[in-house]
Amino acid sequence: MCGNGPWDSLLEREVTLTKKKELTKNLFVLSFESQDPFPGIQPGQFVMLRTSLGMDPLLGRPFAVCGTGESRLELLVAVAGRGTRILCSLPERERLVLRGPLGNGFPPQPGKRVYCLAGTTGIAPFLLARQQTPKIHVHLGIPGRGWGGLATWAAERIPGLCVYSEDSSVGIGGTPLACIDQLEPLNDVVWACGPTGMLKAVQTACERRKIPCWISLETRMACGIGGCHGCVVRTVAGLRKTCTDGPVFDSREVLWND
Amino acid sequence: MIDRPVSSSISIGGVLLRSPLIIASGTWPHEPEYWKGPICSFVGAACTKALTLRPREGNPGIRLWETPCGLLNSIGLQNPGVDSFLRDDLPKISSGDVGIVVNVAMESEEETAEVLARLSVFEDRFLSMELNISCPNVDAGGMAWGSDPVLAARAVDLARQCWRGPLWAKLPPQCGNIAEVARAVEEAGADALVVANTWLGMAMDPVSEKPVFSRNVAGLSGPAIFPLALRLVWEVSSSVHIPVIGCGGISKTEDVISMMLAGASAVAIGTFHFSDLGCFRNIGRGLLEHLAAKGYSSPMDLIGKGKK
Numbered sequence: 425m426c427g428n429g430p431w432d433s434l435l436e437r438e439v440t441l442t443k444k445k446e447l448t449k450n451l452f453v454l455s456f457e458s459q460d461p462f463p464g465i466q467p468g469q470f471v472m473l474r475t476s477l478g479m480d481p482l483l484g485r486p487f488a489v490c491g492t493g494e495s496r497l498e499l500l501v502a503v504a505g506r507g508t509r510i511l512c513s514l515p516e517r518e519r520l521v522l523r524g525p526l527g528n529g530f531p532p533q534p535g536k537r538v539y540c541l542a543g544t545t546g547i548a549p550f551l552l553a554r555q556q557t558p559k560i561h562v563h564l565g566i567p568g569r570g571w572g573g574l575a576t577w578a579a580e581r582i583p584g585l586c587v588y589s590e591d592s593s594v595g596i597g598g599t600p601l602a603c604i605d606q607l608e609p610l611n612d613v614v615w616a617c618g619p620t621g622m623l624k625a626v627q628t629a630c631e632r633r634k635i636p637c638w639i640s641l642e643t644r645m646a647c648g649i650g651g652c653h654g655c656v657v658r659t660v661a662g663l664r665k666t667c668t669d670g671p672v673f674d675s676r677e678v679l680w681n682d
Numbered sequence: 683m684i685d686r687p688v689s690s691s692i693s694i695g696g697v698l699l700r701s702p703l704i705i706a707s708g709t710w711p712h713e714p715e716y717w718k719g720p721i722c723s724f725v726g727a728a729c730t731k732a733l734t735l736r737p738r739e740g741n742p743g744i745r746l747w748e749t750p751c752g753l754l755n756s757i758g759l760q761n762p763g764v765d766s767f768l769r770d771d772l773p774k775i776s777s778g779d780v781g782i783v784v785n786v787a788m789e790s791e792e793e794t795a796e797v798l799a800r801l802s803v804f805e806d807r808f809l810s811m812e813l814n815i816s817c818p819n820v821d822a823g824g825m826a827w828g829s830d831p832v833l834a835a836r837a838v839d840l841a842r843q844c845w846r847g848p849l850w851a852k853l854p855p856q857c858g859n860i861a862e863v864a865r866a867v868e869e870a871g872a873d874a875l876v877v878a879n880t881w882l883g884m885a886m887d888p889v890s891e892k893p894v895f896s897r898n899v900a901g902l903s904g905p906a907i908f909p910l911a912l913r914l915v916w917e918v919s920s921s922v923h924i925p926v927i928g929c930g931g932i933s934k935t936e937d938v939i940s941m942m943l944a945g946a947s948a949v950a951i952g953t954f955h956f957s958d959l960g961c962f963r964n965i966g967r968g969l970l971e972h973l974a975a976k977g978y979s980s981p982m983d984l985i986g987k988g989k990k
């Protein structure tokens with residue numbers, strides 16, 4: 425059971441699902457309202473959201489924040505399993521428990537051109553980044569037309585968004601990795617967020633071209649606050665917790681778990 | 683209606699806790715902000731992650747797997763080692779107002795003796811030392827120290843010689859006869875028993891057609907195991923004279939009341955706070971309301987009442 429009065433610790437709070445927008449099959453933008461304002465949230469920071477006030481599913485699910493207002497917070501959620509299916513089928517006005525914002529976001533890059541490479545829902549942190557820094561360049565990769573709803577919605581929020589699709593059915597054929605070849609090592613940096621396979625490819629490409637690169641990792645999490653040691657990733661500096669040391673890491677440091 | 687003051691404090695073998703709610707080992711960050719303030723109101727003490735002599739990386743591969751109302755974990759004994767803990771973590775966590783229970787993983791006898799010698803220099807910083815005897819005894823073919831009364835007694839006997847402060851022994855839930863293990867541990871000098879650690883379970887990945895975890899088995903915790911842990915507390919507390927701390931799946935006030943009625947003097951909560959950091963406050967408030975409604979002045983009035 426969650427508390428009934430105001431939370432004494434704003435690390436965790438009750439929120440109300442105020443709006444649910446379906447972008448395409450199994451992909452939703454969920455808006456939440458809190459009684460208290462959220463602190464400033466950096467792009468790449470995330471929240472742990474429980475899918476109900478009950479005990480099954482037990483754990484919160486991690487999601488990057490894709491938009492904020494004073495006491496409003498937006499998440500872009502793809503149905504990936506049981507928890508996200510429950511979450512995306514909740515009616516508006518449902519109350520949930522949210523922990524966060526958590527982790528470290530993408531580090532600001534004064535004087536540099538920032539290229540954000542996203543794989544599907546990996547665009548979430550860059551929607552927030554764009555809200556805060558209009559000058560960034562965002563490149564979104566999707567498998568094909570099935571994700572067209574995401575591309576259309578994101579393009580409304582990010583004028584100039586570059587869309588790629590693997591089957592060439594939407595935007596440019598291929599993946600956002602294509603843009604790395606045009607970047608300049610001294611002036612440009614890459615921020616990437618998406619599936620692990622994509623992040624590994626971005627890491628390799630940026631290393632080859634000596635482009636500074638930050639990647640946001642996805643690992644299973646139980647607590648999100650550094651207590652359970654469940655989310656570790658191997659790095660050049662030893663094991664690091666994705667939740668508190670990341671989720672955003674300098675790509676040169678990440679050695680992955682396999 | 684609260685018509686007389688109810689205190690939440692309890693005593694466990696002479697160790698005074700401001701509340702019977704303890705944060706279970708291996709679940710709480712070693713960062714100062716988690717050891718003070720509102721987040722810890724109603725927390726009686728918090729256990730550290732298990733410490734070993736040398737740094738340990740823990741287990742590779744997937745470490746967490748959610749189950750219905752539960753969690754399988756295969757963290758292993760990841761920790762920075764006792765020296766690094768004493769240097770980097772202890773100053774941070776002792777700046778707060780929550781009592782520290784230092785959890786020590788039973789390794790070889792030599793290693794454990796060395797860990798306890800190093801911790802002893804800081805003995806006054808700890809409310810108690812919790813000896814985790816669910817760990818494998820490498821010299822005895824990897825069998826858990828706590829799985830057998832003779833081995834368990836040997837572990838606690840050794841610790842008793844190296845540690846003068848309060849000593850709690852944390853038992854594995856699955857051992858031949860837990861009452862026998864508990865009695866052996868009591869005789870070897872433990873001041874209290876923590877009943878119990880995670881239950882061995884497993885998960886299979888239908889896609890890869892392989893076990894999910896690199897070590898095949900993993901520890902099950904969370905609300906799913908509560909009735910199992912309650913039964914152990916009932917059994918163990920009927921077999922020993924030292925206090926028992928109930929641990930396993932506690933998620934609400936009723937669970938704490940049940941554990942205490944079954945004979946627990948306090949409880950430890952791990953997995954549930956992963957989902958709900960407000961649980962200590964909610965459970966604590968609920969407990970006070972229950973005590974007041976029943977006309978009790980202390981949670982100690984509940985201990986073992988269900989047996990009479």
Ligand SMILES: Cc1cc2nc3c(=O)[nH]c(=O)nc-3n(C[C@H](O)[C@H](O)[C@H](O)COP(=O)(O)OP(=O)(O)OC[C@H]3O[C@@H](n4cnc5c(N)ncnc54)[C@H](O)[C@@H]3O)c2cc1C
Nearest residue numbers: 485486487488501502504505506507508545548642643644
């Ligand atoms: C920092 C971070 C940011 C994320 N941001 C987003 C986002 O903006 N939008 C979005 O749609 N998804 C995001 N994800 C992935 C999202 O957390 C998972 O899709 C979700 O947890 C799956 O839960 P489920 O119950 O539907 O799946 P199930 O497979 O049923 O989940 C079982 C367990 O595994 C965990 N799990 C499964 N897949 C993942 C995964 N890919 N990453 C982490 N844990 C997983 C679940 O949390 C749960 O504990 C993010 C993950 C991380 C770590």
Ligand SMILES: Cc1cc2nc3c(=O)[nH]c(=O)nc-3n(C[C@H](O)[C@H](O)[C@H](O)COP(=O)(O)O)c2cc1C
Nearest residue numbers: 652706707708732814879903904930931951952953
């Ligand atoms: C992620 C995780 C890590 C744990 N690490 C330790 C540990 O280092 N030492 C220990 O004695 N118990 C450890 N435990 C066991 C818990 O302290 C507790 O005994 C067990 O989880 C049952 O309680 P719960 O259901 O309330 O979590 C761990 C449990 C979890 C879930």
Ligand code: FES
Nearest residue numbers: 648650652653667
């Ligand atoms: S999720 Fe628990 S330590 Fe990172």
